[in-house]
Amino acid sequence: MVNLQVREIAVIGSGTMGHGIAEVAAISGFSVHLNDLTLDILQRALNNIRWSLDNLHRKGQLKEEPSEVMSRISVTTSLEDAVKNADFIIEAVFEDFNVKSSIFRRISEYAPPHAILASNTSSIPISELASVTNRPDKVIGMHFFNPPVLMKLIEVVRGDRTSDETVNVTVELGRRLGKEPVVVNKDVPGFISNRVFMRLIEAACLMVTGNEATIEAIDSAARFKLGLPMGVFELIDFVGIDVVNSILKAMVNRGFRFSGCGLIDERVKEGKLGLKTGEGFYKYP
Ligand code: CAA
Ligand code: NAD
Incomplete structure (x- = not known):
């Protein structure tokens, strides 16, 4: 009612x-x-x-x-x-x-x-x-x-x-x-979708920093094998790298375990925040 x-x-x-x-x-x-x-x-x-x-x-x-x-x-x-x-x-x-x-x-x-x-x-x-x-x-x-x-x-x-x-x-x-x-119903940091999204980001970051795969290869796999509408790094650019960084910080401060992502930290420092600033993991004309 x-x-x-x-x-x-x-x-x-x-x-x-x-x-x-x-x-x-x-x-x-x-x-x-x-x-x-x-x-x-x-x-x-x-x-x-x-x-x-x-x-x-x-x-x-x-x-x-x-x-x-x-x-x-x-x-x-x-x-x-x-x-x-x-x-x-x-x-x-x-x-x-x-x-x-x-x-x-x-x-x-x-x-x-x-x-x-x-x-x-x-x-x-x-x-x-x-x-x-x-x-x-x-x-x-x-x-x-x-x-x-x-x-x-x-x-x-x-x-x-x-x-x-x-x-x-x-x-x-x-x-x-x-x-x-x-x-x-459970008020946990990141709710449902962002807890899953952050695990994808963590796995993708670890592969790039460990020289196991390139950003482009991971994004191709996400689009053409996992069937996601955007690649993982493409989606971070779309959301805003600063926004993803703030979400991660808020979750980690409340106990979410995350291994860190230097790729995100570097771009935030450089002001390359994704689509909205014209450059992030990719460049936008
Ligand atoms: N309003 C109106 N039209 C729009 C639009 C908008 N805001 N954004 C895009 N469009 C239009 C485009 O202009 C384009 O039009 P034409 O067909 O006339 O060219 C059409 O929609 C299709 O767009 P694109 O060709 O650029 O790209 P697309 O087919 O990939 O669709 C998309 C765009 C729907 C955004 C799709 O890429 C998608 O679903 N991406 C994933 C988005 C996603 O996962 N969002 C969740 C992010 S996480 C989050 O939001 C939570 C959080 O807490 C961070
Ligand atoms: P944004 O940086 O694009 O916009 C934030 C806006 O808030 C700015 O226009 C800013 O001027 C305004 N603002 C700041 N302080 C204010 C105040 N005191 N009074 C009025 N306006 C003020 O951020 P965003 O990406 O739109 O994110 C906003 C919220 O939505 C965040 O909580 C974010 O986590 C959440 N969110 C973002 C996305 C995404 O993909 N970007 C998706 C879902 C949820």
């Missing part, structure tokens, strides 16, 4: 994931308030959403004109304005516990008492974020995959104190967004 009717959604952070989540919500008919630190960042997010909507429209995959979908998205640099009327809030800022927990603390002050606070975190336990809010029963993980508009899966992560009602509302919302929600 689901009591809360979600009408307005706020998305906090408009980067790789936030802009895509806002787009998915607007396509599904919700009013969306998108928040980030500066108007320049928000303008870039709107440009990315417009590019994606035009693409879907050209292929007949959008029921409305792109401008109609865009008209449901408003942007603001004020966190309070973004969340004050929202029924459901999805946080998608940097994968850093201090940044996220300060945002959760402030959202829980500004948002209406009925609002659910969800995090798109890839690895930080939901119970840790819930503990800084005034409503731990209404805090949940809603983990989308990149790019949100094309990827079907959502991990719905239950924290220690998340209520059944919050889980049910989130699952129902995921379905209204056209996704396949999977409920993760």
